[in-house]
Amino acid sequence: MDLDVLSIAAHPDDTELTCGGTVIKMVEAGYRVGVLDLTAGEAGSRGSARLRSRESARASKTMGLALRDNLGLPDAGLADVREYKLKIAQKIRDLRPRTVILPYWDGRHPDHYTAGRIGYEACFLAGLAKLPLAGKPHRPHKIIYASLYVPALRPTFVVDITPYFEKKLKAILCYASQFSSRADTQNLFPSRADLRERVGSLARHFGLMIGVRYGEPFVTREVTAVDDIVTMPVRSI
Ligand SMILES: [Zn+2]
Numbered sequence: 058m059d060l061d062v063l064s065i066a067a068h069p070d071d072t073e074l075t076c077g078g079t080v081i082k083m084v085e086a087g088y089r090v091g092v093l094d095l096t097a098g099e100a101g102s103r104g105s106a107r108l109r110s111r112e113s114a115r116a117s118k119t120m121g122l123a124l125r126d127n128l129g130l131p132d133a134g135l136a137d138v139r140e141y142k143l144k145i146a147q148k149i150r151d152l153r154p155r156t157v158i159l160p161y162w163d164g165r166h167p168d169h170y171t172a173g174r175i176g177y178e179a180c181f182l183a184g185l186a187k188l189p190l191a192g193k194p195h196r197p198h199k200i201i202y203a204s205l206y207v208p209a210l211r212p213t214f215v216v217d218i219t220p221y222f223e224k225k226l227k228a229i230l231c232y233a234s235q236f237s238s239r240a241d242t243q244n245l246f247p248s249r250a251d252l253r254e255r256v257g258s259l260a261r262h263f264g265l266m267i268g269v270r271y272g273e274p275f276v277t278r279e280v281t282a283v284d285d286i287v288t289m290p291v292r293s294i
Contacts (some may be wrong), residue, residue: 058135061155062091063091064093065092065160067095069127070152070235072092074205074256075203075273076205076206079275080122081120084122084284090120091154095135096128096135097132099145100131104232107232109234112231113231120266128145128256132236137178139176142178146188146190150192150195151191152191152195156197158203160176165206169206181196183195199277210274213275213281215264216273218273226252226253
């Protein structure tokens with residue numbers, strides 16, 4: 058399977074929350090987009106792995122994904138080990154994505170930043186011919202990091218998701234087990250009512266940076282080339 062875009066994330070719902078609008082935008086542009094979750098989220102405080110897998114299937118359908126897969130690595134136990142990197146690298150060879158979205162390489166949750174780090178190394182390993190992996194070597198052309206979980210970070214670029222915001226919210230709301238109405242857990246598990254405001258205010262914050270209503274932030278390690286300085290988007294003044 059040749060994917061145009063593959064989002065690799067630690068837990069089911071990470072892709073929806075951090076770059077769901079961008080994923081939907083690419084699907085609606087006609088690209089083949091897949092999501093690879095590294096863990097089933099079984100160690101999360103709320104919802105079993107089975108329930109989260111049903112929720113994830115519904116969210117995938119909402120976003121129009123060509124593929125959703127789960128590697129079954131240990132939740133709250135992602136680590137920089139060769140076995141995990143080779144498993145991810147095998148998926149990259151199988152799916153042959155042109156662009157890979159990874160979680161930003163730093164942050165609060167160890168699974169998130171570890172997924173970003175081992176995901177990057179897996180993209181490298183997938184291109185090495187002599188490793189014990191099936192299929193032809195493949196490396197993605199582009200790796201971009203979804204940085205919404207680290208909102209203080211200045212993004213390299215922001216994707217305008219204004220027309221896709223409602224669908225993103227709908228995909229997030231498929232994960233009903235992750236929302237709570239208990240006041241003491243509101244910081245990590247917002248209520249349904251609070252979710253719209255929370256997702257909306259972050260998307261609005263990044264949208265403002267590029268002069269649109271809603272946006273999602275990304276970071277790249279490399280510099281982006283510009284050919285035409287006359288038609289560059291985003292007003293300076
Ligand atoms: Zn997560």
